[in-house]
Amino acid sequence: MARVGVFVCFCGANIADFVDVPTVVEEAKKIREVKFAVDYKYMCSDPGQQMIRDAIVQYRLTSIVVAACSPRMHEKTFRKALSDAGMNPYLLEVANIREHSSWVHQKDKKAATDKAGDLVRMAVAKSIANEQLHEISVPVTKRALVIGGGIAGIQAALDIADARIPVTLVERSPSIGGRMAQLDETFPTLDCSQCILTPKMVDVASHPFIELIPYSEVIELDGYVGNYKAKIRKKASYVNFKSCTGCGACWQKCPVKVPNEYNMGIDTRKAIYTPFPQAVPNKPVIDAKHCTMLLKGKCGICAKFCEKGAIDFKMTDEVIEREIGAVVVATGYDLWDATPYEEYGVGRYKDIINSLEFERMVSANGPTGGLPVRPSDGKVPKTVVFIKCVGSRDKAKGIEFCSKICCMYTAKHAILLHHKVHDSRAYIFYMDIRAAGKGYEEFVNRAQVETGAVYLRGRVSKIYQKGEKLMVRGEDGQLGQEVEVEADLVVLATAIIPDKENPALARLLGISYDKYGYLSEAHPKLRPVETAKAGIFLAGCTQAPKDIPETVAQASACAAKVCGLFAGDTIKKDPMVSTVNKDFCSGCQNCVKVCPYQAIVTEDIPLGHGAKEMRTVAKINEGVCQGCGSCVAICRSMAINLAGFTDPQIINEIVAI
Amino acid sequence: MKKVTYFPGCSAHGTSEEFDQTVKMVMKTLDVEMEEIPDWNCCGATSAHTMNESLAYALPLRNLVLAEKLSNDTMTVPCASCYQRMKFTKIHMDENPELARKINTAVVGEGQYQGRVAVKSMLQYCYEDVGIEAIKTKVTSPISGMKIACYYGCLLTRPKAITQFDSPEYPMSMDRIVEALGAKAMPFDFKTECCGASFSISDTDVVLQLSGKILEMAKESGAHAIVVACPLCQSNLDMRQPDIEKKFKVRYDLPIFYLTQLMAMAFGYPKDKMMFSKHIVPVDGALAHIGEVIEEPKKPAKGKKAVKAESEVE
Numbered sequence: 001m002a003r004v005g006v007f008v009c010f011c012g013a014n015i016a017d018f019v020d021v022p023t024v025v026e027e028a029k030k031i032r033e034v035k036f037a038v039d040y041k042y043m044c045s046d047p048g049q050q051m052i053r054d055a056i057v058q059y060r061l062t063s064i065v066v067a068a069c070s071p072r073m074h075e076k077t078f079r080k081a082l083s084d085a086g087m088n089p090y091l092l093e094v095a096n097i098r099e100h101s102s103w104v105h106q107k108d109k110k111a112a113t114d115k116a117g118d119l120v121r122m123a124v125a126k127s128i129a130n131e132q133l134h135e136i137s138v139p140v141t142k143r144a145l146v147i148g149g150g151i152a153g154i155q156a157a158l159d160i161a162d163a164r165i166p167v168t169l170v171e172r173s174p175s176i177g178g179r180m181a182q183l184d185e186t187f188p189t190l191d192c193s194q195c196i197l198t199p200k201m202v203d204v205a206s207h208p209f210i211e212l213i214p215y216s217e218v219i220e221l222d223g224y225v226g227n228y229k230a231k232i233r234k235k236a237s238y239v240n241f242k243s244c245t246g247c248g249a250c251w252q253k254c255p256v257k258v259p260n261e262y263n264m265g266i267d268t269r270k271a272i273y274t275p276f277p278q279a280v281p282n283k284p285v286i287d288a289k290h291c292t293m294l295l296k297g298k299c300g301i302c303a304k305f306c307e308k309g310a311i312d313f314k315m316t317d318e319v320i321e322r323e324i325g326a327v328v329v330a331t332g333y334d335l336w337d338a339t340p341y342e343e344y345g346v347g348r349y350k351d352i353i354n355s356l357e358f359e360r361m362v363s364a365n366g367p368t369g370g371l372p373v374r375p376s377d378g379k380v381p382k383t384v385v386f387i388k389c390v391g392s393r394d395k396a397k398g399i400e401f402c403s404k405i406c407c408m409y410t411a412k413h414a415i416l417l418h419h420k421v422h423d424s425r426a427y428i429f430y431m432d433i434r435a436a437g438k439g440y441e442e443f444v445n446r447a448q449v450e451t452g453a454v455y456l457r458g459r460v461s462k463i464y465q466k467g468e469k470l471m472v473r474g475e476d477g478q479l480g481q482e483v484e485v486e487a488d489l490v491v492l493a494t495a496i497i498p499d500k501e502n503p504a505l506a507r508l509l510g511i512s513y514d515k516y517g518y519l520s521e522a523h524p525k526l527r528p529v530e531t532a533k534a535g536i537f538l539a540g541c542t543q544a545p546k547d548i549p550e551t552v553a554q555a556s557a558c559a560a561k562v563c564g565l566f567a568g569d570t571i572k573k574d575p576m577v578s579t580v581n582k583d584f585c586s587g588c589q590n591c592v593k594v595c596p597y598q599a600i601v602t603e604d605i606p607l608g609h610g611a612k613e614m615r616t617v618a619k620i621n622e623g624v625c626q627g628c629g630s631c632v633a634i635c636r637s638m639a640i641n642l643a644g645f646t647d648p649q650i651i652n653e654i655v656a657i
Numbered sequence: 658m659k660k661v662t663y664f665p666g667c668s669a670h671g672t673s674e675e676f677d678q679t680v681k682m683v684m685k686t687l688d689v690e691m692e693e694i695p696d697w698n699c700c701g702a703t704s705a706h707t708m709n710e711s712l713a714y715a716l717p718l719r720n721l722v723l724a725e726k727l728s729n730d731t732m733t734v735p736c737a738s739c740y741q742r743m744k745f746t747k748i749h750m751d752e753n754p755e756l757a758r759k760i761n762t763a764v765v766g767e768g769q770y771q772g773r774v775a776v777k778s779m780l781q782y783c784y785e786d787v788g789i790e791a792i793k794t795k796v797t798s799p800i801s802g803m804k805i806a807c808y809y810g811c812l813l814t815r816p817k818a819i820t821q822f823d824s825p826e827y828p829m830s831m832d833r834i835v836e837a838l839g840a841k842a843m844p845f846d847f848k849t850e851c852c853g854a855s856f857s858i859s860d861t862d863v864v865l866q867l868s869g870k871i872l873e874m875a876k877e878s879g880a881h882a883i884v885v886a887c888p889l890c891q892s893n894l895d896m897r898q899p900d901i902e903k904k905f906k907v908r909y910d911l912p913i914f915y916l917t918q919l920m921a922m923a924f925g926y927p928k929d930k931m932m933f934s935k936h937i938v939p940v941d942g943a944l945a946h947i948g949e950v951i952e953e954p955k956k957p958a959k960g961k962k963a964v965k966a967e968s969e970v971e
Binding site: 342345348462464 | 826846847850
């Protein structure tokens with residue numbers, strides 16, 4: 001005879017305000033198998049868990065039902081409480097009376113209470129058919145794959161490698177460094193970005209536990225947590241890195257000029273190039289889209305001047321494979337294209353630039369030697385207008401979210417402008433100043449007091465040209481009047497958007513992304529670095545806009561997660577997996593077709609005892625199986641069983657209502 | 658020969674008669690037959706929609722229902738205000754059949770609204786249905802030498818959800834047509850700025866300031882004239898110009914043409930058919946530029962090259 005314990009949670013007011021919890025307990029007590037039922041304000045807290053542990057012992061319970069929030073939230077917590085009391089953790093059932101009842105039926109307490117009672121009855125009935133299950137152990141490949149070599153990827157790779165775990169770092173461009181390598185100085189301390197980043201880049205290249213694969217992309221990921229297999233396409237660089245010394249003769253002689261991505265197109269690079277002098281690795285690659293030798297078969301000057309004979313025009317893309325146990329995704333951000341702001345004349349006026357272009361100009365290794373200039377005539381600007389929230393917080397033309405870092409970097413730009421052009425003045429149009437962070441508010445104050453930057457609270461409605469000047473017309477909301485600023489240069493703090501390849505990458509990795517293309521974390525508060533897929537983690541702006549300190553913190557958190565995952569020789573996995581009853585299997589292989597995880601293969605077994613004839617049946621790899629149940633539903637001969645969701649369990653649930 | 662339904666609106670039979678006349682001339686040349694809606698009524702602009710929502714819908718709806726009795730599938734409207742009311746009503750009726758049924762009861766004697774006829778401004782019709790290439794082929798006496806600032810005003814392309822045509826902030830359709838006629842369309846930042854028409858009577862000072870700014874920027878662009886496709890824009894910029902000049906002590910001398918006047922000229926119609934005598938600002942000065950050769954300024958070493966030059970020095 002089953003002896004079930006029922007524990008109903010108030011969840012503070014979340015459940016209790018809309019579900020009459022004591023009534024649910026009374027209803028539960030009416031069920032024949034329920035030997036104990038109780039409510040508590042926070043069942044997940046230690047006193048709550050203690051109630052469960054005590055009742056298991058005192059009432060010799062055989063299964064437990066917790067009526068509370070979603071099992072995604074606290075199933076693990078309550079399973080552990082069962083284990084602690086010496087009970088098999090899989091004898092737990094969670095009745096989700098919060099998301100499935102109290103939150104969605106807030107207008108009708110009676111109906112919500114009735115529904116909660118039904119959910120409890122179903123869970124009790126199911127739990128009676130629960131079986132003891134045991135975690136599955138799967139081996140782990142102790143190597144991490146980091147995708148993206150910006151500061152997030154660099155930090156994650158270094159932290160993992162410092163724990164003596166091998167890391168493969170894949171970077172799409174010819175050098176690691178990412179956006180941070182393009183920055184001049186960083187808020188709120190104004191330390192030079194290059195000075196704090198380039199040593200880390202060198203550390204990556206020289207670390208014995210890091211394998212750096214630049215100019216490459218991940219094109220396939222198979223397997224499951226602890227046992228992934230990645231295919232990486234190394235793009236043809238047409239330069240043999242082993243013999244190349246990085247002397248630079250090739251790019252000095254190359255006659256083809258291409259807009260320089262590193263300098264946001266302000267100047268040009270050659271068709272054979274390193275992105276910037278401090279690049280890691282400091283070896284050039286040939287840009288096949290622009291090289292005349294590769295396009296038309298004429299030129300080859302770089303090869304003539306290369307003393308080492310390192311140029312190889314016949315090189316082709318190469319696909320390599322790595323076996324890995326975990327993945328850190330750190331693909332970074334891009335700037336939103338402000339063209340929809342037609343009233344600003346974006347695209348029509350050369351002297352309207354975006355913040356990264358300004359950053360390159362004021363950067364010591366930038367195309368103008370650290371001096372901001374007007375792209376139209378090369379003159380040094382005296383009056384610069386900065387416009388914040390261009391595309392951010394703008395549902396109509398741009399994106400709904402706040403890009404988070406623009407308030408701070410615009411304050412930084414005002415200071416840098418003042419440092420470079422002493423008799424200049426910055427005007428900053430803003431909606432709100434969001435300066436939450438250590439030393440951030442002080443930094444904005446510094447921009448206002450030290451440099452005399454004029455902060456104007458209001459939106460800019462129009463920019464038009466008058467002579468050489470750009471007239472910026474906007475609102476000064478604090479004075480309640482229209483203002484017009486005669487500007488030499490206008491800098492737009494455009495919204496931060498995720499890398500455009502993110503959706504494709506997410507599909508390739510089997511993880512989810514939001515409507516903007518940001519990769520989704522497993523839980524916004526409690527699992528901010530994990531994805532919903534075990535063993536895949538997120539660092540930096542690929543998940544949401546964030547500044548450098550936050551990015552580095554998240555990258556280190558990823559490293560801690562990876563190290564935790566690799567701490568043992570095996571990892572534990574939920575036993576909710578499918579198994580095939582070979583006697584019933586007809587070998588139709590429909591299950592093989594529907595399995596989204598490629599977890600089902602076929603095997604040949606003798607037709608009968610001692611028979612020579614063979615027949616084909618399905619076989620499920622329990623390491624790969626995620627317990628989705630697709631195979632169970634498609635199986636015509638009812639040969640597949642999903643542990644934790646067996647036919648008797650499901651039928652019990654249905655009968656209970 | 659194309660056929661199109663024509664809704665002239667009240668101003669075409671009054672203050673903007675020259676618009677009406679030249680529209681008819683231009684359409685004839687472009688092989689478009691215009692069929693005026695019999696017994697059309699006021700579109701309700703400027704007063705109905707500020708007073709009574711149902712009335713604001715019912716007035717244009719009657720015209721739309723009458724237009725459906727003709728066999729044409731497009732209706733074209735020269736006045737930007739009329740166009741705005743017609744299109745606004747059409748979109749709201751099409752999106753909300755329940756509302757359409759309700760409003761229809763007010764004009765039930767005329768028939769049931771079906772939403773069959775497309776509504777386009779004269780500019781949109783010329784640009785989309787006739788096309789730049791077709792316009793070019795009809796040009797016999799190009800108006801080359803004239804520098805033109807195209808002024809669209811606030812209603813021709815806005816709000817985008819209603820007009821669904823060209824850019825709401827920096828439209829180019831009129832500029833392209835003007836270029837097709839041989840003239841030079843000047844880059845003009847104030848092409849969609851407010852001229853203050855709503856305050857024309859009640860607070861004329863506002864009009865003088867706003868329209869004054871438009872004239873100033875047009876002059877600054879180097880234009881000889883402004884071209885418009887709306888009777889209200891025309892009357893504000895033309896009629897108020899002497900007052901503006903007096904108030905700000907400047908001299909603009911910018912005649913305000915209707916787009917169709919310039920088209921008719923380029924199509925070879927004689928000048929005396931354009932009814933230029935109805936204009937306040939004399940047009941002859943601007944027209945005298947026809948035939949002049951516009952010298953393109955030599956491109957100075959500008960832009961990214963200039964930036965680079967500086968970096969090389971350093």
